[in-house]
Amino acid sequence: MAKRMRTEGAEGVDWDRCYARRTRRMTSSIIREILKITQQPEIISFGGGMPASEFFLAREVEEACHYVLANEAQKALQYGLTEGYPPLKAYVVDRMRRYGIVAEEDDILITNGSQQALDLVGRIFVDSGDVVLTEAPTYLGALQAWNVYGPRYVTVPLDDDGMIVDQLEGVLEQEQAKFIYVLPNFHNPAGVTLSLERRKKLVEIAAHFGVCIVEDDPYGELRFEGEDLPPLVTLDRGNVLYLSTFSKTLSPGMRLGWITAPKEVIGRLVQAKQGADLHTSTFVQMVANDVCQRGILRPHVLKLRQVYKERRDTMLASMEKYFPPGVSWTRPQGGLFLWVTLPEHVDTTEFLKVAVEEKVAFVPGPAFYPDGRGRNCMRLSFSDVTPEVIEEGIRRLGQALVREFG
Amino acid sequence: MAKRMRTEGAEGVDWDRCYARRTRRMTSSIIREILKITQQPEIISFGGGMPASEFFLAREVEEACHYVLANEAQKALQYGLTEGYPPLKAYVVDRMRRYGIVAEEDDILITNGSQQALDLVGRIFVDSGDVVLTEAPTYLGALQAWNVYGPRYVTVPLDDDGMIVDQLEGVLEQEQAKFIYVLPNFHNPAGVTLSLERRKKLVEIAAHFGVCIVEDDPYGELRFEGEDLPPLVTLDRGNVLYLSTFSKTLSPGMRLGWITAPKEVIGRLVQAKQGADLHTSTFVQMVANDVCQRGILRPHVLKLRQVYKERRDTMLASMEKYFPPGVSWTRPQGGLFLWVTLPEHVDTTEFLKVAVEEKVAFVPGPAFYPDGRGRNCMRLSFSDVTPEVIEEGIRRLGQALVREFG
Numbered sequence: 001m002a003k004r005m006r007t008e009g010a011e012g013v014d015w016d017r018c019y020a021r022r023t024r025r026m027t028s029s030i031i032r033e034i035l036k037i038t039q040q041p042e043i044i045s046f047g048g049g050m051p052a053s054e055f056f057l058a059r060e061v062e063e064a065c066h067y068v069l070a071n072e073a074q075k076a077l078q079y080g081l082t083e084g085y086p087p088l089k090a091y092v093v094d095r096m097r098r099y100g101i102v103a104e105e106d107d108i109l110i111t112n113g114s115q116q117a118l119d120l121v122g123r124i125f126v127d128s129g130d131v132v133l134t135e136a137p138t139y140l141g142a143l144q145a146w147n148v149y150g151p152r153y154v155t156v157p158l159d160d161d162g163m164i165v166d167q168l169e170g171v172l173e174q175e176q177a178k179f180i181y182v183l184p185n186f187h188n189p190a191g192v193t194l195s196l197e198r199r200k201k202l203v204e205i206a207a208h209f210g211v212c213i214v215e216d217d218p219y220g221e222l223r224f225e226g227e228d229l230p231p232l233v234t235l236d237r238g239n240v241l242y243l244s245t246f247s248k249t250l251s252p253g254m255r256l257g258w259i260t261a262p263k264e265v266i267g268r269l270v271q272a273k274q275g276a277d278l279h280t281s282t283f284v285q286m287v288a289n290d291v292c293q294r295g296i297l298r299p300h301v302l303k304l305r306q307v308y309k310e311r312r313d314t315m316l317a318s319m320e321k322y323f324p325p326g327v328s329w330t331r332p333q334g335g336l337f338l339w340v341t342l343p344e345h346v347d348t349t350e351f352l353k354v355a356v357e358e359k360v361a362f363v364p365g366p367a368f369y370p371d372g373r374g375r376n377c378m379r380l381s382f383s384d385v386t387p388e389v390i391e392e393g394i395r396r397l398g399q400a401l402v403r404e405f406g
Numbered sequence: 407m408a409k410r411m412r413t414e415g416a417e418g419v420d421w422d423r424c425y426a427r428r429t430r431r432m433t434s435s436i437i438r439e440i441l442k443i444t445q446q447p448e449i450i451s452f453g454g455g456m457p458a459s460e461f462f463l464a465r466e467v468e469e470a471c472h473y474v475l476a477n478e479a480q481k482a483l484q485y486g487l488t489e490g491y492p493p494l495k496a497y498v499v500d501r502m503r504r505y506g507i508v509a510e511e512d513d514i515l516i517t518n519g520s521q522q523a524l525d526l527v528g529r530i531f532v533d534s535g536d537v538v539l540t541e542a543p544t545y546l547g548a549l550q551a552w553n554v555y556g557p558r559y560v561t562v563p564l565d566d567d568g569m570i571v572d573q574l575e576g577v578l579e580q581e582q583a584k585f586i587y588v589l590p591n592f593h594n595p596a597g598v599t600l601s602l603e604r605r606k607k608l609v610e611i612a613a614h615f616g617v618c619i620v621e622d623d624p625y626g627e628l629r630f631e632g633e634d635l636p637p638l639v640t641l642d643r644g645n646v647l648y649l650s651t652f653s654k655t656l657s658p659g660m661r662l663g664w665i666t667a668p669k670e671v672i673g674r675l676v677q678a679k680q681g682a683d684l685h686t687s688t689f690v691q692m693v694a695n696d697v698c699q700r701g702i703l704r705p706h707v708l709k710l711r712q713v714y715k716e717r718r719d720t721m722l723a724s725m726e727k728y729f730p731p732g733v734s735w736t737r738p739q740g741g742l743f744l745w746v747t748l749p750e751h752v753d754t755t756e757f758l759k760v761a762v763e764e765k766v767a768f769v770p771g772p773a774f775y776p777d778g779r780g781r782n783c784m785r786l787s788f789s790d791v792t793p794e795v796i797e798e799g800i801r802r803l804g805q806a807l808v809r810e811f812g
Contacts, residue, residue, distance in 0.1 A: 271434055
């Protein structure tokens with residue numbers, strides 16, 4: 001019942017006093033800031049995680065728009081169900097079945113890209129001070145989604161086979177985590193893939209401790225080589241929330257993702273989404289569904305795999321050629337990213353300035369750690385740059401490395 | 407550092423123990439629940455707040471899709487700026503200028519409908535226990551958006567001239583509110599409009615107490631009669647956050663709204679949206695922008711005003727004809743809704759069951775109060791029902807009223 005002080009001659013609102021505590025925890029994504037800097041055309045950017053826009057299915061999407069608006073405009077332009085457009089959910093059920101994931105339409109919520117699924121997961125699970133267990137490094141968009149809910153992050157490191165699951169049990173004995181966040185396929189930013197043996201052990205340990213797993217799989221379909229490994233959700237259906245997206249296969253600009261979880265959890269996520277934005281664009285869902293139902297997406301994904309494989313190969317070969325000794329990197333079997341480790345004394349946030357002078361950019365490692373580690377690491381994306389430009393960009397980056405640390 | 411208890415023979419996660427405290431405050435929107443019940447074709451529903459889908463600009467949207475995808479597909483299907491698509495923001499600037507609102511592109515954030523703007527406002531301002539001041543009744547979607555942030559609601563009642571601003575000063579002397587939420591035009595659910603005198607007094611009191619105003623104006627363009635009144639934001643630009651939407655003019659299924667605020671606040675809202683879903687669909691924004699830039703929306707709105715005026719007139723005349731004495735209602739000058747007050751002893755939640763037996767539906771009053779008042783009130787929407795059906799629906803509702811309370 002405190003009476004607000006009336007300031008003499010006050011003009012307007014003291015915004016800083018108005019903000020919620022969580023607002024102080026919000027930061028702009030360093031990637032989106034870097035993107036702004038590097039939009040000058042002469043800079044070669046390995047910073048974004050953008051799909052190759054020259055392969056977008058423009059004509060097919062246009063045909064889908066035509067079909068949807070000619071036949072079902074009154075539905076497509078009207079309010080829809082929070083849960084998502086049922087035929088698109090049916091497609092998602094079908095698509096997931098190819099990877100052994102058994103789900104019904106009612107186990108799915110359509111979201112505005114995976115980013116919204118991450119936000120909704122944080123919203124329903126995370127109280128301020130709760131422990132969230134992530135890999136280190138981890139996806140920075142997840143940290144950005146969850147920071148507003150005030151978690152304390154506890155991390156388990158990665159190696160070339162993904163999360164070092166051997167360290168998980170010890171951590172869970174000490175820390176009561178709300179969930180374990182994992183990117184098992186072609187990790188962002190690390191590019192590594194969780195081995196089958198570790199997958200099995202991970203779900204076993206999580207079940208033993210009664211902790212659920214949030215499995216983030218935006219890149220799973222983009223495997224260039226090696227065998228598909230079973231998603232965690234197939235190993236323990238009742239204990240895993242599985243997130244995926246159309247952003248890396250169809251279009252990120254449409255903003256379409258989904259989450260599969262036990263019905264009980266989906267019910268809560270639906271309530272959370274209702275308050276957040278009622279539902280995802282009916283029109284976009286129906287257009288995407290039309291593209292998918294016509295069987296266009298699958299061959300498109302096969303093509304994208306070739307495109308990204310060639311770009312990865314070029315990046316790996318160029319790094320061999322141009323990077324000085326003492327630099328190491330991961331060799332992803334799919335996805336969009338790889339992870340470079342520089343000598344201990346290098347600070348990649350500082351080095352980025354040198355690189356930008358050489359007209360090349362990347363994302364410095366600390367963005368991917370909740371605690372600012374990863375000083376001497378950087379993420380490179382090979383997806384939205386042609387092979388010729390990749391070689392030139394890596395040459396420039398190698399030159400900057402030699403100039404600074406050679 | 408509490409060690410999680412290992413339950414013998416535990417199977418999976420105890421979800422109830424996992425949820426955040428805020429999750430207990432989430433509820434499903436009664437409107438969306440009623441919509442599900444009333445989707446049987448024989449029920450006449452005045453429950454939804456849906457635009458008339460037979461007037462959607464299907465062909466024009468299709469032409470826009472064609473244009474955008476033929477010319478700018480690589481941009482339309484790619485990631486975009488969190489702030490929104492600049493040409494669409496320029497259109498919004500232009501549109502608002504017609505109502506005297508002076509804003510620059512940088513003062514605008516494009517959102518997934520107004521619902522997301524409401525969520526983001528709650529996200530940046532509301533800590534658990536903070537006071538949010540609303541009208542009573544108020545828009546239930548706002549309550550649903552904010553409940554997760556744990557506010558304490560304090561209300562000021564409405565009459566035919568909108569919020570009874572005379573009561574505001576006394577309330578603000580007692581309560582330190584984070585913001586004042588107002589729907590000045592064709593209020594949802596009440597259908598009333600805030601008078602000019604009260605608008606002036608409201609912004610004056612808010613400035614005096616250093617409290618900002620959240621002005622929600624989804625229906626302002628849908629005025630059938632009378633003169634436009636100045637938006638609150640034109641009376642005190644630095645102290646008002648102004649929300650509007652394309653949902654009631656172009657399409658709710660696209661999910662496009664916006665918020666205008668001081669740059670300082672827009673910066674925070676952008677950070678909040680980045681974590682929530684990165685950005686609103688680039689494709690949808692570009693399609694909407696194309697429709698708008700071709701000057702199609704303005705004449706369309708003029709047509710919608712005629713359509714809704716006729717429906718409102720039919721509803722008012724039918725209520726005169728069929729409703730028993732002791733029932734009163736508001737006479738909106740625009741928008742989609744009116745508000746009916748039944749005799750004190752009537753419980754509209756119970757009465758809805760009777761109405762559904764008579765094959766007609768509405769939304770009971772308590773949904774629009776944070777504290778469950780409004781027992782004897784109901785909201786009727788006249789927007790998505792043709793005049794003939796409105797008359798029949800009101801006849802049924804009158805019959806149910808006579809049957810129960812006559």
